[in-house]
Amino acid sequence: MIIAGILFLSHGTLLLEIRDGIYVVHAYIFAVAALFFYYLLYQSKLIPRWLSVWGFIAAILLILVNLLEITGLIPTSMLFYFPIISNEIVLAIWLIVKGFDPSAIKSAKEVINFSIS
Numbered sequence: 001m002i003i004a005g006i007l008f009l010s011h012g013t014l015l016l017e018i019r020d021g022i023y024v025v026h027a028y029i030f031a032v033a034a035l036f037f038y039y040l041l042y043q044s045k046l047i048p049r050w051l052s053v054w055g056f057i058a059a060i061l062l063i064l065v066n067l068l069e070i071t072g073l074i075p076t077s078m079l080f081y082f083p084i085i086s087n088e089i090v091l092a093i094w095l096i097v098k099g100f101d102p103s104a105i106k107s108a109k110e111v112i113n114f115s116i117s
Helices: 002-008 013-044 049-071 078-097 102-116
Strands: none
Touching (some): 013 049
16 A cells, blocks of 8 residues: 555556556455454454444445446446445444443353363
8 A cells, every 4th residue: 555655646657557456456455354354253243243244245345346346337436435434434433432242252261261271
């Protein structure tokens, strides 16, 4: 992303195309990481499941939107990014206000202690 930011300042068409490619790759890396992240949050029950499901669906939509934009089937629009953006904001507020579910943390510690002994 630092390289893409530096290329943003350039005015050459080749460098701008490289920058656009970096952003596309970054979007896919983010979306795949989000899929893993929300799957793990769902399995661990550290946050409400509805929030994990929302994030997982939003990450899938992000991948689909990026594919459709690359193929030219839909125009680029920030409106399509609203599900993942709003989910990330709600998740941040949830973690600041409520934090993780303490009972899920206790059960995870019990599983770890049981497996060690």
